[in-house]
Amino acid sequence: MRMEMVSFSELVLNPVAQVKFVHTVASGYVTGAMFILAISSWYMLKGRDFAFAKRSFAIAASFGMAAILSVIVLGDESGYEMGDVQKTKLAAIEAEWETQPAPAAFTLFGIPDQNAQTNHFAIQIPYALGIIATRSVDKTGYRPQGSDGSARRAYP
Numbered sequence: 059m060r061m062e063m064v065s066f067s068e069l070v071l072n073p074v075a076q077v078k079f080v081h082t083v084a085s086g087y088v089t090g091a092m093f094i095l096a097i098s099s100w101y102m103l104k105g106r107d108f109a110f111a112k113r114s115f116a117i118a119a120s121f122g123m124a125a126i127l128s129v130i131v132l133g134d135e136s137g138y139e140m141g142d143v144q145k146t147k148l149a150a151i152e153a154e155w156e157t158q159p160a161p162a163a164f165t166l167f168g169i170p171d172q173n174a175q176t177n178h179f180a181i182q183i184p185y186a187l188g189i190i191a192t193r194s195v196d197k198t199g200y201r202p203q204g205s206d207g208s209a210r211r212a213y214p
Contacts (some may be wrong), residue, residue, distance in 0.1 A: 141191025
């Protein structure tokens with residue numbers, strides 16, 4: 059199977075891609091702010107250029123807090139958009155073989171078995187997938203697209 063871009067405008071205007079792009083950029087800002095905080099802290103601990111280090115620490119901390127808030131909000135929006143637009147993809151990512159009744163659990167770890175369509179040794183957080191995908195504990199946020207309600211057709 060070969061992936062080919064058919065429409066550049068659909069790629070750029072895809073709501074999931076927009077949210078993920080800005081989320082990734084904001085994550086880079088957080089990384090940069092943490093790096094500056096670390097260097098500034100090292101300078102302050104060593105007593106070198108204390109005034110400069112203190113000022114850069116304050117600026118990086120302020121910028122980092124704004125970036126962290128952006129990452130949190132956009133991360134939530136990313137999960138919500140995927141639950142709204144790409145339900146099958148969300149089900150495949152979470153190794154959900156059948157549509158679970160609300161509120162669905164978020165799988166932290168599991169060993170998927172495609173033949174048996176089950177997860178072995180699954181560690182789950184109750185209610186979390188429903189909250190991520192729908193911002194509700196009453197709605198089902200993903201639907202595997204098999205004819206019998208399973209995700210089998212989502213896999214080659």
